[in-house]
Amino acid sequence: MRLSYLILLLLLLVPSAYSEGLPELGEASQTDLSPLQERQLGESIMREIRADPSYYDDPPLNDYLNNLGYRLISSSRDPKTSLELFAIQDKEINAFSLPGGYIGVNTGLILLTQSESELASVLAHEMGHIMQHHIARMVGEQKWSIATSLATLAVAILAARSNSQASQAAMVGGQAAAAQSQLNFTREYELEADRIGFQTLNNAGLDVRAMPAFFERMQKAIRFVEGSAPSYLRTHPLTYERIADMENRAQSVPYRQVPVSQDFQFIRARLRAQEESPKDAITNFESSLQEKKYISEAAQHFGLAVALMRVKNYDRAEQELSQSRKMAQPDPLIELVAGQIKLGEGKIAETIAIYQAALKRYPEYRPLVYATSNVYLLNHQPEEALKLISDRLQYYPQDYHLYLLQAKSYADLDKKLLQHKSQAEAYYLLGNLRGAVEQLQIAQKSGDGDFYQLSAVEARLKELRSLEAEAKKQ
Ligand SMILES: [Zn+2]
Numbered sequence: 256m257r258l259s260y261l262i263l264l265l266l267l268l269v270p271s272a273y274s275e276g277l278p279e280l281g282e283a284s285q286t287d288l289s290p291l292q293e294r295q296l297g298e299s300i301m302r303e304i305r306a307d308p309s310y311y312d313d314p315p316l317n318d319y320l321n322n323l324g325y326r327l328i329s330s331s332r333d334p335k336t337s338l339e340l341f342a343i344q345d346k347e348i349n350a351f352s353l354p355g356g357y358i359g360v361n362t363g364l365i366l367l368t369q370s371e372s373e374l375a376s377v378l379a380h381e382m383g384h385i386m387q388h389h390i391a392r393m394v395g396e397q398k399w400s401i402a403t404s405l406a407t408l409a410v411a412i413l414a415a416r417s418n419s420q421a422s423q424a425a426m427v428g429g430q431a432a433a434a435q436s437q438l439n440f441t442r443e444y445e446l447e448a449d450r451i452g453f454q455t456l457n458n459a460g461l462d463v464r465a466m467p468a469f470f471e472r473m474q475k476a477i478r479f480v481e482g483s484a485p486s487y488l489r490t491h492p493l494t495y496e497r498i499a500d501m502e503n504r505a506q507s508v509p510y511r512q513v514p515v516s517q518d519f520q521f522i523r524a525r526l527r528a529q530e531e532s533p534k535d536a537i538t539n540f541e542s543s544l545q546e547k548k549y550i551s552e553a554a555q556h557f558g559l560a561v562a563l564m565r566v567k568n569y570d571r572a573e574q575e576l577s578q579s580r581k582m583a584q585p586d587p588l589i590e591l592v593a594g595q596i597k598l599g600e601g602k603i604a605e606t607i608a609i610y611q612a613a614l615k616r617y618p619e620y621r622p623l624v625y626a627t628s629n630v631y632l633l634n635h636q637p638e639e640a641l642k643l644i645s646d647r648l649q650y651y652p653q654d655y656h657l658y659l660l661q662a663k664s665y666a667d668l669d670k671k672l673l674q675h676k677s678q679a680e681a682y683y684l685l686g687n688l689r690g691a692v693e694q695l696q697i698a699q700k701s702g703d704g705d706f707y708q709l710s711a712v713e714a715r716l717k718e719l720r721s722l723e724a725e726a727k728k729q
Contacts, residue, residue: 288354288391297355302686304341304359311342311362314622314656315588319522320360320378323371327379330458332451333386340378344530348477349487352381354390362530364487367476369550371519372456372465377473379455380466380491383448389440440491449497453504462513467501474498520551521588524558528565536562553582561592569600587617591626603634614643621647621654628660637667655684671697672704676712683719688726692719 288296304310311317320340328338337356343349346363353359358381360374368374384390440448449466457463474493487493528536540559542548549555556579563572573596580589590613597606610627617623624647631640641664648657658681665674679694695716698704704712 288388288394290388293354293388293391295355297353297357298686300353301339301357304343305685309344311344313342314625315591316342316365316522316526318620318622319518322518323375324358324378324382327375327455327459328382330460331379331382331386331455336382336386338382338385346530347487348473350377350381351490352384352390354388356385358382358385362526364473365523365526366530367473368469368523370462370465370513371516372462372513373469374519375459375461376452376456376463376466376469379452379459380448381452382455383451384440384444386451387444387447389444389448393440393444442492442494442496445491445493445497446500448491449501450504453501457508460511460513462511463505463508464510467498467505470501471498515551517551517553517584517586520554521557521583521586524551524554525561525588525592528558528561531562533562533565537566553579556582557589557592560596564592564596564599567599569596572596585616587613587620587623590617591623594626594630598630603630606630607634619650621651621656625656625660628664632660632663632667635667637664640664641668653684655681658684670703671701672708672712673698675701676708676715679715679719688719688723692716692723695719 305312317340320342321338324338324340328334328336338358339356340358340360342365343359343361345361347361348363348367349359349361350364351359358378360378364377365374368377453463453466456466470493473487477488477493524540527539531539537559540555540562544552544555544559556575560572560575560579563569563575573593576589576592576596583589590609594606594609594613597603597609607627607630610623610630613620613623614627624643628640628644631637631643640660644657644661644664648654648661651657658677662674662677662681665671665677675694675698679691679698682688682690682694695712698712699709699716
Protein backbone atom coordinates (compact mmCIF):
# COMPACT_ATOMS: atom_id res chain seq x y z
CA MET A 256 0.00 0.00 0.00
CA ARG A 257 2.35 2.63 -1.21
CA LEU A 258 -0.24 5.36 -1.16
CA SER A 259 -1.22 4.84 2.43
CA TYR A 260 2.47 4.96 3.31
CA LEU A 261 2.63 8.28 1.53
CA ILE A 262 -0.28 9.63 3.52
CA LEU A 263 1.30 8.51 6.73
CA LEU A 264 4.55 10.13 5.74
CA LEU A 265 2.84 13.40 4.96
CA LEU A 266 0.93 13.31 8.22
CA LEU A 267 4.25 12.94 9.98
CA LEU A 268 5.97 15.50 7.85
CA VAL A 269 3.63 18.40 7.79
CA PRO A 270 2.28 19.53 11.14
CA SER A 271 5.47 20.57 12.91
CA ALA A 272 6.54 22.77 10.06
CA TYR A 273 3.29 24.55 10.64
CA SER A 274 3.76 24.73 14.35
CA GLU A 275 6.96 26.65 13.65
CA GLY A 276 4.68 29.17 11.99
CA LEU A 277 6.73 29.15 8.81
CA PRO A 278 4.48 30.63 6.15
CA GLU A 279 2.42 33.64 7.01
CA LEU A 280 -1.06 33.82 5.62
CA GLY A 281 -1.41 36.54 3.05
CA GLU A 282 2.12 36.45 1.73
CA ALA A 283 2.44 37.71 -1.78
CA SER A 284 2.19 34.45 -3.66
CA GLN A 285 2.36 31.76 -1.00
CA THR A 286 -0.52 31.74 1.37
CA ASP A 287 0.13 28.42 2.83
CA LEU A 288 2.98 26.09 1.95
CA SER A 289 6.55 27.28 2.37
CA PRO A 290 9.01 26.53 -0.44
CA LEU A 291 10.54 23.87 1.81
CA GLN A 292 7.16 22.24 2.33
CA GLU A 293 6.43 22.38 -1.36
CA ARG A 294 9.73 20.66 -1.99
CA GLN A 295 9.00 17.95 0.59
CA LEU A 296 5.54 17.36 -0.84
CA GLY A 297 6.98 17.18 -4.35
CA GLU A 298 9.70 14.75 -3.28
CA SER A 299 7.18 12.45 -1.61
CA ILE A 300 5.06 12.37 -4.74
CA MET A 301 8.18 11.79 -6.87
CA ARG A 302 9.08 8.71 -4.83
CA GLU A 303 5.71 7.25 -5.78
CA ILE A 304 6.05 8.28 -9.39
CA ARG A 305 9.55 6.85 -9.81
CA ALA A 306 8.33 3.51 -8.50
CA ASP A 307 5.44 3.45 -10.97
CA PRO A 308 5.90 1.43 -14.18
CA SER A 309 4.78 4.42 -16.25
CA TYR A 310 7.80 6.45 -15.10
CA TYR A 311 9.89 6.56 -18.27
CA ASP A 312 13.52 6.41 -17.26
CA ASP A 313 14.86 7.10 -20.73
CA PRO A 314 18.10 9.09 -20.42
CA PRO A 315 18.13 10.77 -23.88
CA LEU A 316 14.50 11.89 -23.55
CA ASN A 317 14.90 13.14 -20.00
CA ASP A 318 18.17 14.86 -20.89
CA TYR A 319 16.42 16.66 -23.74
CA LEU A 320 13.43 17.69 -21.59
CA ASN A 321 15.69 19.06 -18.87
CA ASN A 322 17.82 21.01 -21.34
CA LEU A 323 14.73 22.61 -22.80
CA GLY A 324 13.39 23.25 -19.30
CA TYR A 325 16.67 24.88 -18.29
CA ARG A 326 16.67 27.04 -21.39
CA LEU A 327 13.18 28.26 -20.59
CA ILE A 328 13.58 28.84 -16.88
CA SER A 329 16.85 30.73 -17.31
CA SER A 330 15.00 33.20 -19.56
CA SER A 331 12.08 33.47 -17.16
CA ARG A 332 11.31 36.10 -14.54
CA ASP A 333 12.47 33.66 -11.87
CA PRO A 334 15.59 31.98 -13.32
CA LYS A 335 16.68 30.41 -10.03
CA THR A 336 13.56 28.21 -9.78
CA SER A 337 14.70 24.62 -9.37
CA LEU A 338 13.24 22.27 -11.93
CA GLU A 339 13.20 18.61 -12.74
CA LEU A 340 11.44 17.36 -15.82
CA PHE A 341 10.60 13.74 -16.48
CA ALA A 342 8.67 11.67 -19.00
CA ILE A 343 5.66 9.46 -18.32
CA GLN A 344 4.97 6.62 -20.72
CA ASP A 345 1.31 7.22 -21.38
CA LYS A 346 -0.64 7.81 -24.59
CA GLU A 347 -3.04 10.15 -22.81
CA ILE A 348 -2.30 13.78 -23.61
CA ASN A 349 -1.11 15.33 -20.40
CA ALA A 350 1.55 17.39 -18.68
CA PHE A 351 1.53 18.36 -15.04
CA SER A 352 3.54 20.27 -12.51
CA LEU A 353 4.06 19.25 -8.92
CA PRO A 354 5.01 21.36 -5.94
CA GLY A 355 8.76 21.82 -5.71
CA GLY A 356 9.45 22.29 -9.41
CA TYR A 357 8.75 18.84 -10.86
CA ILE A 358 7.17 18.66 -14.30
CA GLY A 359 5.91 15.43 -15.81
CA VAL A 360 5.24 15.16 -19.54
CA ASN A 361 3.32 12.27 -21.08
CA THR A 362 4.78 10.68 -24.20
CA GLY A 363 1.33 11.17 -25.79
CA LEU A 364 1.72 14.91 -25.49
CA ILE A 365 5.26 14.94 -26.87
CA LEU A 366 4.10 12.96 -29.90
CA LEU A 367 1.28 15.44 -30.53
CA THR A 368 3.71 18.38 -30.71
CA GLN A 369 5.23 19.27 -34.05
CA SER A 370 7.94 21.70 -33.04
CA GLU A 371 10.15 22.53 -30.11
CA SER A 372 8.20 25.76 -29.58
CA GLU A 373 4.96 23.79 -29.24
CA LEU A 374 6.41 21.51 -26.60
CA ALA A 375 8.05 24.50 -24.91
CA SER A 376 4.73 26.35 -24.76
CA VAL A 377 3.25 23.59 -22.60
CA LEU A 378 6.35 23.42 -20.40
CA ALA A 379 6.43 27.21 -20.03
CA HIS A 380 2.76 27.18 -18.97
CA GLU A 381 3.54 24.53 -16.32
CA MET A 382 6.49 26.65 -15.14
CA GLY A 383 4.01 29.50 -14.72
CA HIS A 384 2.05 27.36 -12.25
CA ILE A 385 5.31 26.53 -10.44
CA MET A 386 6.65 30.09 -10.32
CA GLN A 387 3.34 31.37 -8.98
CA HIS A 388 3.05 28.50 -6.44
CA HIS A 389 -0.51 27.82 -7.56
CA ILE A 390 -0.92 24.50 -5.76
CA ALA A 391 0.40 26.01 -2.54
CA ARG A 392 -2.01 28.90 -2.92
CA MET A 393 -4.98 26.62 -3.57
CA VAL A 394 -4.20 24.68 -0.43
CA GLY A 395 -4.26 27.94 1.49
CA GLU A 396 -7.39 29.27 -0.09
CA GLN A 397 -9.41 26.13 0.44
CA LYS A 398 -8.67 26.05 4.13
CA TRP A 399 -8.66 22.29 4.35
CA SER A 400 -7.49 20.92 7.65
CA ILE A 401 -3.76 21.03 7.17
CA ALA A 402 -2.69 17.44 7.66
CA THR A 403 -5.60 16.05 5.68
CA SER A 404 -5.27 18.51 2.92
CA LEU A 405 -1.68 17.70 2.13
CA ALA A 406 -2.23 13.98 2.25
CA THR A 407 -5.30 14.12 0.08
CA LEU A 408 -3.56 16.63 -2.12
CA ALA A 409 -0.70 14.21 -2.71
CA VAL A 410 -3.10 11.41 -3.56
CA ALA A 411 -5.21 13.70 -5.70
CA ILE A 412 -2.22 14.91 -7.68
CA LEU A 413 -1.23 11.32 -8.29
CA ALA A 414 -4.77 10.45 -9.23
CA ALA A 415 -4.86 13.27 -11.73
CA ARG A 416 -1.95 11.84 -13.68
CA SER A 417 -3.15 8.43 -14.74
CA ASN A 418 -6.17 6.15 -14.63
CA SER A 419 -4.45 3.40 -12.72
CA GLN A 420 -3.50 5.81 -9.99
CA ALA A 421 -7.01 7.21 -9.98
CA SER A 422 -8.43 3.81 -9.13
CA GLN A 423 -5.89 3.40 -6.35
CA ALA A 424 -6.86 6.78 -5.02
CA ALA A 425 -10.50 5.79 -5.05
CA MET A 426 -9.62 2.95 -2.69
CA VAL A 427 -8.16 5.41 -0.27
CA GLY A 428 -11.46 7.14 0.05
CA GLY A 429 -13.83 9.74 -1.22
CA GLN A 430 -11.83 12.57 0.27
CA ALA A 431 -9.07 12.23 -2.32
CA ALA A 432 -11.59 12.25 -5.12
CA ALA A 433 -13.20 15.35 -3.67
CA ALA A 434 -9.82 17.01 -3.36
CA GLN A 435 -9.00 16.04 -6.92
CA SER A 436 -11.96 17.97 -8.22
CA GLN A 437 -10.89 20.94 -6.12
CA LEU A 438 -7.46 20.75 -7.68
CA ASN A 439 -8.61 22.14 -10.99
CA PHE A 440 -6.82 25.38 -11.54
CA THR A 441 -9.15 28.33 -11.62
CA ARG A 442 -9.62 30.47 -14.68
CA GLU A 443 -7.41 33.14 -13.06
CA TYR A 444 -4.60 30.69 -12.41
CA GLU A 445 -4.76 29.37 -15.95
CA LEU A 446 -4.62 32.88 -17.40
CA GLU A 447 -1.71 33.72 -15.10
CA ALA A 448 0.22 30.59 -16.13
CA ASP A 449 -0.50 31.42 -19.79
CA ARG A 450 0.77 34.98 -19.38
CA ILE A 451 3.97 33.90 -17.64
CA GLY A 452 4.41 31.03 -20.06
CA PHE A 453 4.11 33.42 -22.96
CA GLN A 454 6.76 35.79 -21.57
CA THR A 455 9.07 32.87 -20.86
CA LEU A 456 8.64 31.46 -24.35
CA ASN A 457 9.26 34.83 -25.91
CA ASN A 458 12.33 35.58 -23.78
CA ALA A 459 13.80 32.18 -24.67
CA GLY A 460 13.67 33.12 -28.36
CA LEU A 461 11.01 30.57 -29.24
CA ASP A 462 7.96 30.96 -31.46
CA VAL A 463 5.09 32.41 -29.42
CA ARG A 464 2.61 31.62 -32.20
CA ALA A 465 3.16 27.96 -31.40
CA MET A 466 1.33 28.49 -28.13
CA PRO A 467 -2.23 29.17 -29.40
CA ALA A 468 -1.65 26.77 -32.31
CA PHE A 469 -0.72 23.88 -30.08
CA PHE A 470 -3.32 24.50 -27.39
CA GLU A 471 -5.95 24.55 -30.10
CA ARG A 472 -4.66 21.29 -31.56
CA MET A 473 -4.58 19.77 -28.11
CA GLN A 474 -8.18 20.79 -27.51
CA LYS A 475 -9.24 19.13 -30.75
CA ALA A 476 -7.22 15.99 -30.04
CA ILE A 477 -8.60 15.71 -26.53
CA ARG A 478 -12.19 16.02 -27.75
CA PHE A 479 -11.82 12.72 -29.58
CA VAL A 480 -10.75 10.85 -26.48
CA GLU A 481 -13.58 8.70 -25.19
CA GLY A 482 -14.74 8.30 -21.63
CA SER A 483 -14.17 10.64 -18.73
CA ALA A 484 -12.48 14.00 -19.08
CA PRO A 485 -8.77 13.50 -19.82
CA SER A 486 -6.26 14.64 -17.24
CA TYR A 487 -5.09 17.75 -19.03
CA LEU A 488 -8.60 19.17 -19.38
CA ARG A 489 -9.48 18.19 -15.85
CA THR A 490 -6.54 20.04 -14.35
CA HIS A 491 -6.23 22.88 -16.87
CA PRO A 492 -9.62 24.05 -18.10
CA LEU A 493 -8.90 25.01 -21.68
CA THR A 494 -11.35 27.57 -22.91
CA TYR A 495 -11.83 29.55 -26.09
CA GLU A 496 -11.15 32.61 -23.99
CA ARG A 497 -7.69 31.30 -23.14
CA ILE A 498 -6.88 30.45 -26.72
CA ALA A 499 -8.14 33.83 -27.90
CA ASP A 500 -5.95 35.52 -25.28
CA MET A 501 -2.92 33.58 -26.47
CA GLU A 502 -3.63 34.56 -30.06
CA ASN A 503 -3.94 38.24 -29.17
CA ARG A 504 -0.72 38.17 -27.24
CA ALA A 505 1.10 36.34 -30.03
CA GLN A 506 -0.03 38.97 -32.54
CA SER A 507 1.34 41.73 -30.34
CA VAL A 508 4.97 40.67 -30.88
CA PRO A 509 6.87 40.86 -34.17
CA TYR A 510 7.06 37.68 -36.22
CA ARG A 511 10.16 35.66 -35.54
CA GLN A 512 11.54 32.88 -37.69
CA VAL A 513 12.66 30.17 -35.31
CA PRO A 514 15.00 27.59 -36.84
CA VAL A 515 13.92 23.93 -36.80
CA SER A 516 15.39 22.26 -33.73
CA GLN A 517 17.27 19.12 -34.69
CA ASP A 518 17.34 18.02 -31.04
CA PHE A 519 13.56 18.11 -30.89
CA GLN A 520 13.04 16.43 -34.28
CA PHE A 521 15.44 13.62 -33.41
CA ILE A 522 14.14 12.99 -29.92
CA ARG A 523 10.55 12.93 -31.20
CA ALA A 524 11.39 10.60 -34.10
CA ARG A 525 13.15 8.27 -31.67
CA LEU A 526 10.12 8.34 -29.37
CA ARG A 527 7.79 7.47 -32.26
CA ALA A 528 10.06 4.61 -33.25
CA GLN A 529 9.93 3.31 -29.69
CA GLU A 530 6.25 3.88 -28.90
CA GLU A 531 4.55 2.66 -32.06
CA SER A 532 4.71 -1.01 -32.97
CA PRO A 533 7.97 -1.54 -34.91
CA LYS A 534 5.98 -2.51 -38.02
CA ASP A 535 3.82 0.64 -37.90
CA ALA A 536 6.82 2.83 -37.17
CA ILE A 537 8.77 1.45 -40.13
CA THR A 538 5.78 1.89 -42.47
CA ASN A 539 5.12 5.42 -41.21
CA PHE A 540 8.71 6.62 -41.57
CA GLU A 541 9.06 4.99 -44.98
CA SER A 542 5.88 6.57 -46.32
CA SER A 543 6.69 10.03 -45.02
CA LEU A 544 10.09 9.75 -46.72
CA GLN A 545 8.50 8.60 -49.97
CA GLU A 546 5.88 11.33 -49.91
CA LYS A 547 8.43 13.88 -48.69
CA LYS A 548 6.10 14.75 -45.82
CA TYR A 549 8.40 15.81 -43.04
CA ILE A 550 9.91 18.79 -41.28
CA SER A 551 13.34 17.19 -41.00
CA GLU A 552 14.39 14.48 -43.45
CA ALA A 553 17.39 13.60 -41.28
CA ALA A 554 15.02 12.88 -38.36
CA GLN A 555 12.91 10.53 -40.54
CA HIS A 556 15.99 8.48 -41.45
CA PHE A 557 17.05 8.52 -37.83
CA GLY A 558 13.63 7.34 -36.58
CA LEU A 559 13.57 4.64 -39.26
CA ALA A 560 17.01 3.43 -38.11
CA VAL A 561 15.73 3.13 -34.52
CA ALA A 562 12.60 1.27 -35.66
CA LEU A 563 14.66 -1.12 -37.83
CA MET A 564 16.93 -1.78 -34.87
CA ARG A 565 13.89 -2.98 -32.93
CA VAL A 566 13.22 -5.71 -35.49
CA LYS A 567 16.96 -6.55 -35.54
CA ASN A 568 17.40 -5.44 -39.13
CA TYR A 569 20.82 -4.03 -38.30
CA ASP A 570 22.14 -3.71 -41.85
CA ARG A 571 19.29 -1.48 -42.96
CA ALA A 572 19.34 0.37 -39.64
CA GLU A 573 22.97 1.22 -40.28
CA GLN A 574 22.20 2.44 -43.80
CA GLU A 575 19.41 4.71 -42.55
CA LEU A 576 21.60 6.01 -39.76
CA SER A 577 24.36 6.92 -42.17
CA GLN A 578 21.79 8.70 -44.39
CA SER A 579 20.72 10.66 -41.34
CA ARG A 580 24.31 11.44 -40.39
CA LYS A 581 25.00 12.89 -43.83
CA MET A 582 22.11 15.34 -43.56
CA ALA A 583 22.27 16.28 -39.89
CA GLN A 584 24.42 18.44 -37.67
CA PRO A 585 26.83 16.37 -35.58
CA ASP A 586 24.72 14.85 -32.81
CA PRO A 587 25.59 12.61 -29.84
CA LEU A 588 22.26 10.83 -30.25
CA ILE A 589 23.41 9.49 -33.64
CA GLU A 590 26.53 8.06 -31.97
CA LEU A 591 24.44 6.53 -29.21
CA VAL A 592 22.30 4.69 -31.75
CA ALA A 593 25.36 3.74 -33.83
CA GLY A 594 26.71 1.97 -30.74
CA GLN A 595 23.36 0.33 -30.01
CA ILE A 596 23.26 -1.13 -33.52
CA LYS A 597 26.74 -2.65 -33.08
CA LEU A 598 25.78 -3.94 -29.68
CA GLY A 599 22.64 -5.54 -31.14
CA GLU A 600 24.90 -7.34 -33.61
CA GLY A 601 26.98 -8.57 -30.70
CA LYS A 602 30.04 -6.55 -31.77
CA ILE A 603 31.08 -5.31 -28.36
CA ALA A 604 34.59 -4.13 -29.26
CA GLU A 605 33.18 -2.00 -32.08
CA THR A 606 30.52 -0.59 -29.77
CA ILE A 607 33.18 0.44 -27.28
CA ALA A 608 35.27 2.04 -30.03
CA ILE A 609 32.27 4.11 -31.21
CA TYR A 610 31.44 5.22 -27.67
CA GLN A 611 35.03 6.10 -26.79
CA ALA A 612 35.32 8.31 -29.86
CA ALA A 613 31.92 9.87 -29.14
CA LEU A 614 32.83 10.61 -25.52
CA LYS A 615 35.88 12.55 -26.67
CA ARG A 616 33.59 14.69 -28.75
CA TYR A 617 30.66 14.93 -26.34
CA PRO A 618 32.10 14.43 -22.84
CA GLU A 619 29.10 16.10 -21.21
CA TYR A 620 26.40 13.97 -22.79
CA ARG A 621 25.43 11.71 -19.92
CA PRO A 622 23.25 9.20 -21.82
CA LEU A 623 26.50 8.32 -23.60
CA VAL A 624 28.32 7.98 -20.28
CA TYR A 625 25.67 5.56 -18.98
CA ALA A 626 25.67 3.55 -22.21
CA THR A 627 29.47 3.30 -22.28
CA SER A 628 29.63 2.23 -18.62
CA ASN A 629 27.02 -0.45 -19.27
CA VAL A 630 28.98 -1.84 -22.20
CA TYR A 631 32.19 -1.87 -20.15
CA LEU A 632 30.34 -3.84 -17.48
CA LEU A 633 28.94 -6.21 -20.09
CA ASN A 634 32.48 -6.71 -21.38
CA HIS A 635 33.81 -7.48 -17.89
CA GLN A 636 35.77 -4.22 -17.64
CA PRO A 637 34.45 -2.79 -14.35
CA GLU A 638 37.66 -0.79 -13.78
CA GLU A 639 37.11 1.09 -17.03
CA ALA A 640 33.50 1.75 -16.08
CA LEU A 641 34.56 3.00 -12.65
CA LYS A 642 37.13 5.38 -14.09
CA LEU A 643 34.54 6.95 -16.37
CA ILE A 644 31.85 7.15 -13.68
CA SER A 645 34.09 8.58 -10.95
CA ASP A 646 35.33 11.23 -13.33
CA ARG A 647 31.77 12.34 -14.19
CA LEU A 648 30.60 12.21 -10.57
CA GLN A 649 32.93 15.09 -9.81
CA TYR A 650 30.81 17.26 -12.08
CA TYR A 651 27.40 15.70 -11.46
CA PRO A 652 27.29 14.66 -7.81
CA GLN A 653 23.45 14.69 -7.89
CA ASP A 654 23.15 12.05 -10.61
CA TYR A 655 21.70 8.85 -9.15
CA HIS A 656 22.27 6.96 -12.42
CA LEU A 657 26.01 7.40 -11.94
CA TYR A 658 25.85 6.06 -8.37
CA LEU A 659 23.81 3.03 -9.50
CA LEU A 660 26.41 2.26 -12.18
CA GLN A 661 29.20 2.79 -9.66
CA ALA A 662 27.52 0.31 -7.30
CA LYS A 663 27.29 -2.26 -10.13
CA SER A 664 30.97 -1.77 -10.98
CA TYR A 665 32.04 -2.28 -7.37
CA ALA A 666 29.81 -5.36 -7.18
CA ASP A 667 31.62 -6.81 -10.20
CA LEU A 668 34.93 -6.10 -8.46
CA ASP A 669 33.58 -7.75 -5.30
CA LYS A 670 34.13 -4.59 -3.25
CA LYS A 671 31.15 -4.88 -0.94
CA LEU A 672 31.69 -1.85 1.29
CA LEU A 673 32.05 0.46 -1.69
CA GLN A 674 29.17 -1.18 -3.54
CA HIS A 675 26.71 -0.56 -0.69
CA LYS A 676 28.07 2.92 -0.08
CA SER A 677 27.35 3.86 -3.72
CA GLN A 678 23.95 2.20 -3.52
CA ALA A 679 23.24 4.30 -0.41
CA GLU A 680 24.03 7.51 -2.31
CA ALA A 681 21.72 6.49 -5.14
CA TYR A 682 18.88 5.82 -2.68
CA TYR A 683 19.55 9.07 -0.91
CA LEU A 684 19.26 11.01 -4.18
CA LEU A 685 16.07 9.13 -5.01
CA GLY A 686 14.56 10.34 -1.75
CA ASN A 687 14.75 6.94 -0.04
CA LEU A 688 16.49 7.88 3.20
CA ARG A 689 15.60 4.62 4.99
CA GLY A 690 17.06 2.56 2.13
CA ALA A 691 20.21 4.70 2.18
CA VAL A 692 20.72 4.14 5.92
CA GLU A 693 20.22 0.39 5.49
CA GLN A 694 22.79 0.24 2.69
CA LEU A 695 25.33 2.08 4.83
CA GLN A 696 24.70 -0.40 7.65
CA ILE A 697 25.38 -3.27 5.26
CA ALA A 698 28.52 -1.46 4.06
CA GLN A 699 29.66 -1.09 7.65
CA LYS A 700 29.36 -4.83 8.24
CA SER A 701 30.84 -5.89 4.91
CA GLY A 702 34.30 -6.38 6.43
CA ASP A 703 36.19 -5.61 3.22
CA GLY A 704 37.01 -1.91 3.49
CA ASP A 705 40.12 -0.19 4.80
CA PHE A 706 40.16 2.13 7.79
CA TYR A 707 39.51 5.29 5.75
CA GLN A 708 36.65 3.77 3.79
CA LEU A 709 35.05 2.54 6.99
CA SER A 710 35.39 5.97 8.61
CA ALA A 711 33.76 7.58 5.58
CA VAL A 712 30.84 5.14 5.80
CA GLU A 713 30.44 5.85 9.50
CA ALA A 714 30.51 9.60 9.01
CA ARG A 715 27.90 9.40 6.28
CA LEU A 716 25.74 7.08 8.34
CA LYS A 717 25.80 9.57 11.17
CA GLU A 718 24.75 12.35 8.81
CA LEU A 719 21.88 10.43 7.29
CA ARG A 720 20.66 9.16 10.65
CA SER A 721 20.40 12.68 11.96
CA LEU A 722 18.47 13.67 8.82
CA GLU A 723 16.19 10.73 9.45
CA ALA A 724 15.67 11.73 13.08
CA GLU A 725 14.80 15.25 11.97
CA ALA A 726 12.25 13.95 9.51
CA LYS A 727 10.68 11.78 12.22
CA LYS A 728 10.43 14.69 14.60
CA GLN A 729 8.34 16.60 12.06
ZN1 LIG B 1 -2.53 25.06 -16.36
